[in-house]
Amino acid sequence: MNRSSFMKWVTGGLEAFWALPVIGGSIIFSMSWSPLVVMLILHIITLIISINEGRNKHGSILGIVTSAVGFIPFLGWMMHTLTAILLLVDAYRSEKAIEVS
Template sequence: MNRSSIMKWITGGLEAFWALPIIGGSLIISMNWSPLVVMLILHIITLIISVNEGKNKHGSILGIITSCVAIIPGLGWTMHTITAVLLLIDAYRSEKAIEIS
């Protein structure tokens, strides 16, 4: 498993957690939106690793956008959900591509 796949599993899993309507939203608000800053940093790191490895970067780019607009409650939930699905699918596909090679 390559580093970009590992980071996509991690960021995708965290995005899925933040997408939980009551739990994720409550934690983000109670921590003064600091999880969004942490996620922004993680998405930037994942993007850099993906570019260096020549892997898909669209999930990380969407994650960066999500971290910036997730302050808006309904939009935040939607964006976290879409980003989580995209990152997890991309991580899964990357693993399958490595197994086939």
């Protein structure tokens, strides 16, 4: 497993957790939106690693946008869900591509 795939699994899993309707939103709200700042940093790190390894960067870019608008209740939930799906599918595809080559 390369570093970009690992980071996409991590950030995708976290995004999926934040997408849980009541749990994710209440934790983000109770921590004064600081998880969104942490996720922004993680998405930037994942983006840099993906660029350096020549891998897809779409999920990380969407994650950065999600971190910026994640505080908006319904939009945040929708964005966390889409970002999680995109990152997890991309991580899975990257691992399958490595196994084939």
